[in-house]
Amino acid sequence: MTLIDLANPTKFLSLTGRILPWLAGATAILLMIGFYQAAMAPDDYQQGATVKIMFIHVPNAWLSMFVWGVMSLAALGTLVWRHPLADVAAKAAAPIGAAFTFLALVTGSLWGRPMWGTYWQWDARLTSVLILFLMYLGLIALWRAVDDPSRAARAAAILTLVGALNLPIIKFSVDWWNTLHQPASVLRMGGSTLDRAFLIPLLVMAVGFSLLFVTLHLAAMRNEILRRRVRSLQIMQASQQAA
Amino acid sequence: MALGPYASFIVTSYALVAAVVAILIAWIAIDFRRQKARLRELEASGITRRSGRSAADIR
Numbered sequence: 001m002t003l004i005d006l007a008n009p010t011k012f013l014s015l016t017g018r019i020l021p022w023l024a025g026a027t028a029i030l031l032m033i034g035f036y037q038a039a040m041a042p043d044d045y046q047q048g049a050t051v052k053i054m055f056i057h058v059p060n061a062w063l064s065m066f067v068w069g070v071m072s073l074a075a076l077g078t079l080v081w082r083h084p085l086a087d088v089a090a091k092a093a094a095p096i097g098a099a100f101t102f103l104a105l106v107t108g109s110l111w112g113r114p115m116w117g118t119y120w121q122w123d124a125r126l127t128s129v130l131i132l133f134l135m136y137l138g139l140i141a142l143w144r145a146v147d148d149p150s151r152a153a154r155a156a157a158i159l160t161l162v163g164a165l166n167l168p169i170i171k172f173s174v175d176w177w178n179t180l181h182q183p184a185s186v187l188r189m190g191g192s193t194l195d196r197a198f199l200i201p202l203l204v205m206a207v208g209f210s211l212l213f214v215t216l217h218l219a220a221m222r223n224e225i226l227r228r229r230v231r232s233l234q235i236m237q238a239s240q241q242a243a
Numbered sequence: 244m245a246l247g248p249y250a251s252f253i254v255t256s257y258a259l260v261a262a263v264v265a266i267l268i269a270w271i272a273i274d275f276r277r278q279k280a281r282l283r284e285l286e287a288s289g290i291t292r293r294s295g296r297s298a299a300d301i302r
Binding site: 110 | 245246247248249250252253255256257259260263264266267268270271272274275278279281282285286288290291292
């Protein structure tokens with residue numbers, strides 16, 4: 001099976017049906033290892049045990065942006081190449097991305113209260129991530145509001161690409177403005193500033209959560225393909241009844 | 244494993260992540276069953292795809 005075959009929804013369903021159980025198994029194993037390593041990680045000399053929140057906050061924060069990046073590529077697929085699965089991929093990713101962004105905001109808030117003395121601060125990083133969360137909700141609402149999937153797809157694709165402008169703002173907000181949020185400590189020029197005792201569990205959790213996203217996304221895409229088949233059969237049924 | 248004076252913040256964070264991921268998994272699994280059931284109902288009422296293949300016949 002070549003990559004181009006995946007443009008065929010039936011072949012996509014067949015392939016993903018075979019690989020999803022393996023992906024789910026790999027995700028579960030990696031996350032179990034990650035949670036064990038996070039539990040066994042030493043306390044930070046300044047933050048104490050609250051550093052353990054980092055192992056779930058950071059992967060969710062990364063994924064909140066990564067998922068929008070995936071949706072932006074899918075939006076190009078919809079507008080430029082009119083790939084049949086592009087809108088399916090974007091629509092299926094949005095609720096998962098919204099969930100990761102919600103978790104990044106709430107775990108960040110729960111980490112901020114003991115470390116900063118406040119749950120929330122209207123600084124550049126926190127506000128730009130909140131805007132990302134609201135954009136996810138807006139996109140989900142847009143897909144639900146427009147009946148015709150092809151019209152909804154084009155409008156959602158344009159909104160997704162406009163929203164992608166927020167991604168560099170989120171990433172560099174801690175460098176461009178004075179914020180309460182700490183600057184980048186893993187993905188930065190000159191390498192990570194994290195000790196290996198924290199970096200390794202964090203990377204394992206990041207890969208585990210990324211695999212979780214891939215697994216959930218493929219499963220949600222299968223659901224969306226089926227939902228569109230239901231819709232087309234319902235239209236056929238209605239036209240047969242009308243004739 | 245001692246979590247110190249801020250144990251409630253750490254435990255709440257992990258519990259929340261577990262709950263949201265569990266909800267996502269359950270929502271996707273329930274949605275899959277619902278769509279397959281709808282396809283079966285439609286095919287049982289005589290509505291079939293142009294290809295003639297069953298739309299509900301997937302793993």
